[in-house]
Amino acid sequence: MAKINENYSKLPGSYLFAEIARRVAAFSAENPDVKLIKLGIGDVTWPLAPAVIEAMHKAVDEMGRKETFRGYGPEQGYDFLRNAIVAHDFKARGAEITADEIFVSDGAKSDCGNIGDIFSADNVVAVCDPVYPVYVDTNAMAGRAGEYLSELEKWSNIYYMPTTSENSFVPELPKTHVDLIYLCFPNNPTGTTLTKDQLRQWVDYANEHDAVILFDAAYEAFITEDDVPHTIYEIPGAETCAIEFHSFSKTAGFTGNRCAYTVVPKALIRQGQSLNGMWNRRHTTKFNGVPYVVQRGAEAVYSEEGMQQVRQTIAFYQENARVIREGLKEAGLEVYGGVNSPYIWFKTPTDSWSFFDRLLKEAHVVTTPGAGFGPSGEGYIRVTAFGDAEDTKEAVRRILDLLK
Amino acid sequence: MAKINENYSKLPGSYLFAEIARRVAAFSAENPDVKLIKLGIGDVTWPLAPAVIEAMHKAVDEMGRKETFRGYGPEQGYDFLRNAIVAHDFKARGAEITADEIFVSDGAKSDCGNIGDIFSADNVVAVCDPVYPVYVDTNAMAGRAGEYLSELEKWSNIYYMPTTSENSFVPELPKTHVDLIYLCFPNNPTGTTLTKDQLRQWVDYANEHDAVILFDAAYEAFITEDDVPHTIYEIPGAETCAIEFHSFSKTAGFTGNRCAYTVVPKALIRQGQSLNGMWNRRHTTKFNGVPYVVQRGAEAVYSEEGMQQVRQTIAFYQENARVIREGLKEAGLEVYGGVNSPYIWFKTPTDSWSFFDRLLKEAHVVTTPGAGFGPSGEGYIRVTAFGDAEDTKEAVRRILDLLK
Numbered sequence: 017m018a019k020i021n022e023n024y025s026k027l028p029g030s031y032l033f034a035e036i037a038r039r040v041a042a043f044s045a046e047n048p049d050v051k052l053i054k055l056g057i058g059d060v061t062w063p064l065a066p067a068v069i070e071a072m073h074k075a076v077d078e079m080g081r082k083e084t085f086r087g088y089g090p091e092q093g094y095d096f097l098r099n100a101i102v103a104h105d106f107k108a109r110g111a112e113i114t115a116d117e118i119f120v121s122d123g124a125k126s127d128c129g130n131i132g133d134i135f136s137a138d139n140v141v142a143v144c145d146p147v148y149p150v151y152v153d154t155n156a157m158a159g160r161a162g163e164y165l166s167e168l169e170k171w172s173n174i175y176y177m178p179t180t181s182e183n184s185f186v187p188e189l190p191k192t193h194v195d196l197i198y199l200c201f202p203n204n205p206t207g208t209t210l211t212k213d214q215l216r217q218w219v220d221y222a223n224e225h226d227a228v229i230l231f232d233a234a235y236e237a238f239i240t241e242d243d244v245p246h247t248i249y250e251i252p253g254a255e256t257c258a259i260e261f262h263s264f265s266k267t268a269g270f271t272g273n274r275c276a277y278t279v280v281p282k283a284l285i286r287q288g289q290s291l292n293g294m295w296n297r298r299h300t301t302k303f304n305g306v307p308y309v310v311q312r313g314a315e316a317v318y319s320e321e322g323m324q325q326v327r328q329t330i331a332f333y334q335e336n337a338r339v340i341r342e343g344l345k346e347a348g349l350e351v352y353g354g355v356n357s358p359y360i361w362f363k364t365p366t367d368s369w370s371f372f373d374r375l376l377k378e379a380h381v382v383t384t385p386g387a388g389f390g391p392s393g394e395g396y397i398r399v400t401a402f403g404d405a406e407d408t409k410e411a412v413r414r415i416l417d418l419l420k
Numbered sequence: 421m422a423k424i425n426e427n428y429s430k431l432p433g434s435y436l437f438a439e440i441a442r443r444v445a446a447f448s449a450e451n452p453d454v455k456l457i458k459l460g461i462g463d464v465t466w467p468l469a470p471a472v473i474e475a476m477h478k479a480v481d482e483m484g485r486k487e488t489f490r491g492y493g494p495e496q497g498y499d500f501l502r503n504a505i506v507a508h509d510f511k512a513r514g515a516e517i518t519a520d521e522i523f524v525s526d527g528a529k530s531d532c533g534n535i536g537d538i539f540s541a542d543n544v545v546a547v548c549d550p551v552y553p554v555y556v557d558t559n560a561m562a563g564r565a566g567e568y569l570s571e572l573e574k575w576s577n578i579y580y581m582p583t584t585s586e587n588s589f590v591p592e593l594p595k596t597h598v599d600l601i602y603l604c605f606p607n608n609p610t611g612t613t614l615t616k617d618q619l620r621q622w623v624d625y626a627n628e629h630d631a632v633i634l635f636d637a638a639y640e641a642f643i644t645e646d647d648v649p650h651t652i653y654e655i656p657g658a659e660t661c662a663i664e665f666h667s668f669s670k671t672a673g674f675t676g677n678r679c680a681y682t683v684v685p686k687a688l689i690r691q692g693q694s695l696n697g698m699w700n701r702r703h704t705t706k707f708n709g710v711p712y713v714v715q716r717g718a719e720a721v722y723s724e725e726g727m728q729q730v731r732q733t734i735a736f737y738q739e740n741a742r743v744i745r746e747g748l749k750e751a752g753l754e755v756y757g758g759v760n761s762p763y764i765w766f767k768t769p770t771d772s773w774s775f776f777d778r779l780l781k782e783a784h785v786v787t788t789p790g791a792g793f794g795p796s797g798e799g800y801i802r803v804t805a806f807g808d809a810e811d812t813k814e815a816v817r818r819i820l821d822l823l824k
Contacts, residue, residue: 017630018599018690019540024698031704059491069484072713073477079677080473087463087675122526122678122708129706133561136423153705157537195422226421271491272712273483274526286422294428300435301557302533304526307714308676309476 207353497524611757
């Protein structure tokens with residue numbers, strides 16, 4: 017008899033955003049005339065940059081002519097894209113990453129989930145709490161999380177690092193041994209960051225303990241402060257202890273265009289094996305590359321016009337973040353994030369799902385309840401800056417009115 | 421210390437096509453003026469159909485305007501595509517598959533590899549021999565293959581089903597118990613097929629033993645004979661025992677455009693769990709959908725013009741297949757496949773890597789040695805019909821000259 021992976025049965029409820037979608041759909045069904053403003057899921061709303069559109073049209077034309085048609089490309093991505101990534105995202109920041117350490121993929125979500133394939137099931141995983149649910153759920157699926165303790169809303173084998181206002185959103189180094197450490201800075205969901213000095217402590221810890229840091233840099237394009245690293249490879253020693261995930265989703269509005277990349281340095285060795293070699297084997301065996309048209313679009317993000325256009329869009333979202341941050345503060349809320357991040361995180365007067373429901377039903381604003389990101393997210397809500405400018409202002413006005 | 425997945429260390433050598441690429445590159449470096457004809461890797465050469473190109477341009481334009489921009493889509497694929505798939509690939513063939521049983525993805529290679537996630541590590545896997553290496557390698561990575569026995573070129577825990585001229589390329593039902601059965605028909609690499617009656621025996625076997633068939637239908641668009649099933653769901657009872665993989669790669673030349681889909685029927689239950697629900701959880705947790713532009717391209721494959729254009733391209737490849745099949749027979753070789761498949765499989769006068777080298781170095785034709793697909797592939801070579809018409813004829817002439 018075919019036997020299932022029983023770890024799936026241990027997963028609690030459904031994925032956070034599915035539950036939000038369910039509640040929103042139920043409310044809308046009962047209140048079809050209410051215009052909801054959605055500042056919940058971290059999805060962009062601005063169109064792709066003109067330089068990207070132009071590059072994609074050109075690539076579509078190439079795919080329509082025999083002389084320029086492209087079939088299977090290299091699984092790891094075309095050199096034109098890997099080289100552009102290296103030049104702009106690493107060399108320009110003094111990080112010594114080479115093209116053969118870059119693996120282009122269809123999304124950071126896929127890579128964050130699939131990276132577990134190259135590690136054994138008995139590693140101890142550490143995550144910040146609150147946390148992007150994908151890190152936890154994918155480790156649970158792989159049998160690395162142990163049992164789900166529903167009264168604690170925690171997994172027995174996961175090491176949770178509270179990241180709250182009480183420690184200024186800087187997680188403490190683990191007190192017991194951990195092997196794989198997921199870090200996401202600028203952070204999802206809290207919108208907070210680590211300075212270079214703070215991140216250095218993690219790199220030193222990982223090198224000392226032969227741990228591996230899985231660093232999610234999906235939001236680095238929103239960094240405005242000088243002392244915040246755009247890539248962990250700005251920190252000396254990271255190349256022997258860290259894998260890094262990047263995405264074009266938030267940098268260039270690619271959420272519906274699907275392109276990302278993962279960096280696995282060749283200097284990263286565990287038990288005598290090159291993790292770069294292992295990930296290359298995984299990538300070439302279980303993946304067949306990103307569409308040519310999409311890779312040309314991603315390449316255009318690094319062109320002069322592309323970079324300028326993408327920066328304009330990010331500046332627009334950053335202005336939204338400022339409006340939300342200042343508006344919520346004006347409403348008397350305790351507000352974090354939004355300076356180096358598209359996410360604003362605030363303390364709720366009641367528990368977070370109740371306040372989510374109140375914002376939904378009374379202010380008609382969709383947010384994300386902090387509790388959905390882990391037990392230490394209880395008492396917070398996440399708001400995103402990806403909306404329309406007028407909608408964002410209106411949402412802030414509605415919340416202000418509600419809390420008057 | 422971070423511990424690696426030690427199953428990766430057991431994997432022998434590199435992936436078949438990487439080894440071929442290495443030999444070809446070495447030959448070309450020494451013989452820069454020789455024009456090689458490549459009938460090796462199964463990659464298409466004709467451009468995307470005009471209807472697909474038009475749909476993609478339109479979708480790129482939509483992505484460039486705020487009013488029509490699309491961010492995250494449903495992870496399982498847009499309804500417009502899932503509905504088109506159901507109507508044309510299933511309903512039209514009398515197979516009762518519904519849209520929520522269709523999971524659109526970036527490739528059948530990814531899905532064939534990732535499907536193992538929902539099964540436990542202790543299932544016994546059966547594969548045809550010769551076989552598409554991805555089925556075996558991904559199970560080895562997951563710890564389901566046991567140890568690699570290099571003298572046999574087999575894994576200790578995999579059940580190999582020889583599929584050779586001796587059994588007319590119809591694998592025998594397993595003699596000992598197996599749980600997961602990979603079947604690919606029309607077959608890669610042999611180009612042979614099963615009739616409906618022959619496939620029915622497998623469906624009956626799987627239902628009787630609570631096994632699950634993982635049916636790879638990537639080449640169904642090449643079927644010319646009436647009695648050959650385009651989908652396993654033409655066989656009664658398949659919905660309770662089979663998962664099926666489809667791809668737009670060979671159907672519509674999408675190898676560089678990346679779109680495929682997997683069918684997991686809701687009636688497929690094991691140990692009380694719905695495999696549809698499990699795969700949905702996997703798909704929504706570790707994947708974020710296929711690019712909108714690509715999904716619009718795939719939808720256009722099902723338009724009236726799209727279907728006509730795609731059929732023309734397939735007819736072109738089928739003519740190549742005929743040329744190769746008849747040419748190789750004329751050369752006195754024992755030839756199989758090529759009737760319902762883009763692959764032609766022939767017996768070699770010497771061992772298959774030696775004959776591969778001879779074809780490369782003397783006829784300047786790149787093929788794929790059968791031994792690379794498993795021990796029972798020894799003594800065969802695979803040739804593909806995806807080349808240019810003139811090149812294909814020239815390749816056949818060169819092989820005829822060589823064997824005169």
